[in-house]
Amino acid sequence: MQSTMLQTLRWSEQPTRIAVSVSAGGAETYLQVTSRVDVERVCLGRPVEELPRITSLLSPAHHLVSAMALDNLFKAAPPEPALHIRDALLHALFAAHHARKLYFLLCSRDNPFREFRLRAAGPRVACHELLTETMSCLGLAQEAAAILGGRPDHPLSAVAGGVGMSLKQVHYERLTDIAQSCRVLAVKMAHDFSEHVLNDGPTHDGLLQMEIRPPHALTLAQESGEVVVRDAHGQDVDRFAPERIFEKVSLHREAWTYEPFAYLAETGWKGFDAEASDSLFFVGPLSRVCGGGAISTPRAEELQGQLTEILAASPGITVEAAFRALLVELVAATERMETIYRQENFVGPSFRTVPSVERGNVGIAVLESPGGFIAHRYHVDDRAIVQKIEVLDAAAENNALCCLVARKAVEEAMARNLRPAQTRSMIETSLLPFR
């Protein structure tokens, strides 16, 4: 038996490697997360109001879902301006997250730190300009997140019952400018990526057309607020209230990775084979764009229509479709930013509802984060100290899909006799839009 270890993978938020064992029976591919922060151990015993800041180490959106869980725990509905500030922050996080993924895609075959003048003089001038646009969009979205959240990477502003700060005149004006610029950049990026990157199959060794049979998709329905599970044909398999998420989804642990795998509890864990298993589901931009309902902003809706046509042409999902979903959501987020980032949305008599004394002992919330569906549930004692915490980070934990993608990429690479470096690059780029 021959074994290969590809360590470590680019652009992975956790230390991740690929182990491939080749024997007469075929190749076995393992996507191993080799270390992770033990959030449960970190959070147990902490005052519950500290969790929005602590759990933001998972990703910035966890700050928001944690604050929502506190709203639920303390029975404190945030005032409208606070909801707008949180919503505005979420859209900035969407734009920054997706722009960063697209930035990495652009850098996948080039050294991003080459001098600009050399890059600009090369044969891929269009990509150089696109890189500049992408960096600008990312930078602006992060600036908005810093204004609205205090910091872009680990936000601070959301608290139980609202937000801990109000905005100033200078912020309103700057946010309006940022939203306009981001929208213009995002629309241009959507066009340029389609023209110069996603249509340019040979430059990515054809991997953008790599196709896998999708498992179920799990999203939060915009209209009803319910959690929806759909099969590969877009048919509803299950619908339930967000409060039932920890009954409906369980975590499976394997000895070869520190990251657990999320699966549908009623179906039970059946392994990673998508052909045989109906217990796996995927989350994230492609899941939302395909099954989360219509997008209400004009340019993004148009792009969503184009993507639906592409998806209708084949039974599986391609890496290209996943990148296109990022573009659709990037445009949608910036269009929403332009609508929300107005002074009248951010002003009001109060920004925080002081929680009532009739606090419960359990707080739960769910959110569609840029990476995918996330959920928090806290159990606290009489002093509001955390006794138990459940965090579902389906974008990270539902890496069964990523295992399927990695396995497929290894198969393709072996069929094409690619060298290990090319194989690794293929795996990294194909995983990029899904994590």
Next chain:
Amino acid sequence: MRRSTLAVFTGTGCRACEHAILDIHHQVASLTPAAEIAFWPFVMGHQWEDLERLSHLDVCVIAGAVCTEDDRHAVETLRGKSHIMIACGACAAFGGLPGLANLRPAVEEHAASAPKEDEPPSLPRLAGRVSAVSGVVEVDYVVPGCPPTQGLLWAALQTVLGRGEATSRVSFACGRLPESLALALTAGVLPRKGTTFGGEKAVCASCSRVKEEKKFSAPYRPFEPAQDTGRCLLEQGLVCQGLATREGCGGLCTAVGAPCRGCFGKATDIYDAGAKMVSAISSTFDTTDGKEARAIADKFVDLAGTFYRYTLAEQCVLLSRDRKE
């Protein structure tokens, strides 16, 4: 001029520090004349073999905490090859949020036996205790923060890579650094080893909130009272660690109404941040009666997790493995 070789690596953490480097945007590319990125797995896809092949690194920026045997091996290997090592962020410098796990024993550990034929590959063994990079090897400089502010991070990179070519772009950072460090930075001279790229004073020095009189009869938790806009959080009874924490962030958290939690580590000349906070807070109790003072003290919760939120692994004297004093 020979370009410096640069490595960037994160142990166990959240990548925000590496994002912080990337987020300097166009300025990172302007480092190219001074630095050649020799090892950056997260962005450039370098493999461990690439690091083994390198005989020498000029500068290594290392982030994240040490939670597994792989993390430890990486830290020791990078230290062995690097002329200058910068601990970037609270996790690398003090253990950060992952270090809070040290308050609770690990439930289980994955075995790290050699994999057998037809068996799935094994995992690196988890360390029983989370450590900072600075707790495993000696680091030359520290850029604190969770994540570090871009001004300070850029100043550190300019200082160690720029070799006297620091420009006006670092003036922002210089304005927040101690004078000796700012002078070294603009002159292109390496600062003294062990230097922290942060201020010398406490966060209170740069916090914009109005300070009047630190007296309170009961501590409050952030979900309890509606805060007075603009007034010192500690004076309102909220536990804020600004007075024991190194300055340099500009009071980012307090500016949005969130109490400081000490991600820049303890301020200069403070022996133990927790002890300092206990001393400072107890002196503000608005009573001289012992029973009343005790009743106030009983209202505080999770002192260890609050006062050592980012520094438990390395700066808590009571848990220190090699206490000298």
